Amino acid sequence: MEQQGQPFSFINPGRRNALVLTAGAVALLAGREALAKGQPTSEADVRILNTALAAELEAVAAYQAGAESGLLGTTAKPIALQFQGHHREHADLLAGAVRKLGGKPVEARSRYSFPLEKLKSEADVLRFAAGLERGAVSAYLNAVPLFNDRRLAQAAASILGDEAMHWAVFRQVQGETPVVPAAFMS
């Protein structure tokens, strides 16, 4: 697929060596906007995007709570903040895609409920974060096949890969063996 004579790619590997969706990915969606507006398929995609967006915004808040807990050491805290930044980028991308499809992105809630009273150590915080990341892998895995627009499915799969890396890092840090628990994920 091409846009303005350039091969289409929604991943920009040059930006901080991160998996980052290019503006072109979202801009491409604009080309479909007119076609998509008012169609049930677009509404369904917006709903999927907004559910993912809500979870990403909650993940940003969860990492903030973890960072402010005072329980993370000098090794873990920068990693947690980096992962929080990834979730923020995911949220920005998803919100942009919702807008391009003519929808209204969900906003961060004024209050989140995390089991902070059960987090007594760095290991507790990392285990909690790992649980969120593991859940995110499954959430995206089960969202990818639902998209009507395959470009959105590709974008969601890109985020899935990032979440899986987060989870693997947490498993490594926690000494879980095997670090990668299986050849397939559900």
Add this chain to the structure above:
Amino acid sequence: MKVAAFLALLPAAGSAAAATDAALLRRGEQVYDRCAACHAIEQHRTGPAHCGLFGRKAGAAPGYAHYSEALKKSGIVWDDKSLARFLADPMTVVPGTSMTYLGVTDPREREALVAYMRQATKECKLAR
């Protein structure tokens, strides 16, 4: 004779059944880990907390204000059967649901998940 009383007379068989139950619940807890991006037993998250789920009308968890109209109007009351059916294919069972998840398609995994949720959601305290 009731099953429990019968099993009580057969310690070995009872132990085997208990072990099976324990294994089913462990498997169910593992499957529930997949839900952790959006759900918890005691805290409302992106999705509602599951504490007290069984016997409750869909879209009616106390303190959760983000249900889709579709789920609130679904008429579902959560029990083993309705939960298993929904988890198999949420977007088909309740078109318009915010639970945009393909589903737990393996029947054995669904059975384990429902068994785990039945137990975990009655031994819990909903966070406020």
